Amino acid sequence: MNTEGSSPRKIWLSRAFYAADLVAGFVKGRRCPSCLSSAARWLPTPGRRLSYFFQCDGCGLFFRPTGLLNGPVSEFYYSHLYDAGIATNPIAAGSAELRDRLMAEEGKNRNELVRALFGPPEAGEVGVFGCSWGYEVNALKQAGYTVFGMELSNERRSWGRARLGLPIYESTAAAAADGRAPALVLSSHVLEHIPRLEPVLDELQANLRPRRHIHITPYVEDFRTNGDRSPHIGREHPLGVTSEFWHRWCAKKGFTVRSEQGGSLPATGSFELITTIDTGSTGAIV
Numbered sequence: 001m002n003t004e005g006s007s008p009r010k011i012w013l014s015r016a017f018y019a020a021d022l023v024a025g026f027v028k029g030r031r032c033p034s035c036l037s038s039a040a041r042w043l044p045t046p047g048r049r050l051s052y053f054f055q056c057d058g059c060g061l062f063f064r065p066t067g068l069l070n071g072p073v074s075e076f077y078y079s080h081l082y083d084a085g086i087a088t089n090p091i092a093a094g095s096a097e098l099r100d101r102l103m104a105e106e107g108k109n110r111n112e113l114v115r116a117l118f119g120p121p122e123a124g125e126v127g128v129f130g131c132s133w134g135y136e137v138n139a140l141k142q143a144g145y146t147v148f149g150m151e152l153s154n155e156r157r158s159w160g161r162a163r164l165g166l167p168i169y170e171s172t173a174a175a176a177a178d179g180r181a182p183a184l185v186l187s188s189h190v191l192e193h194i195p196r197l198e199p200v201l202d203e204l205q206a207n208l209r210p211r212r213h214i215h216i217t218p219y220v221e222d223f224r225t226n227g228d229r230s231p232h233i234g235r236e237h238p239l240g241v242t243s244e245f246w247h248r249w250c251a252k253k254g255f256t257v258r259s260e261q262g263g264s265l266p267a268t269g270s271f272e273l274i275t276t277i278d279t280g281s282t283g284a285i286v
């Protein structure tokens, strides 16, 4: 478990990486990290003198250029620098009380939302994509859902498995290979971190074939006019996930979709975009 916190050196390295990543992204022609289209419009950012954000004409995502996060360097970044600047590591504390408090502050308990947009535990198995150590997995399990998680980070996945006994897989392929066939796939504040978003979603759908998706991302719809939204795209979030992106992706797949603005998060006051997708797949009933 990484309990070293964020040393000044690590924070400096992280910022240097971000600058290098941006420069490399511009050198490569500021292509959309997800669909690789070079057709993009500049997004002016209220309150910032320097704005380097774009909207992809190919897929509708907002993005900042990234030249390194899709390459072999990305593994180094996510292994060694990704957490720099994040002061509190809830899993390092290992306290159930602290975990509950952080979940409430960060809005990580999604039980009510899942019940409203998907149904009670009888509606089927739930897979949480990008589940970290298992925030939502743990809460849904306690509410009676049959649930599993998927998490790329070895540290967080191992911690959730060993300390909380949660079934967390390293990928959608590993979950499918173990026979998981969720009726719902849920993600919360994960997709905006993934530069190659569209291929990752395609793979998720091909492997798990859920009948419903619920994806929660930072609200950036009014990015052009609202300066409060500009922190949502940057170092940790190469993407701003828009409802236009969801409509285009779902149109390609033949899925139905609705996106709506959710409530504000207690910790930051920022808002969320809550997207619900119906795939027409039968999904598995528990």
Ligand SMILES: [Zn+2]
Pocket (backbone or CB within 6 Å): 032, 033, 034, 035, 036, 037, 056, 057, 058, 059, 060, 061
């Ligand atoms: Zn694109």
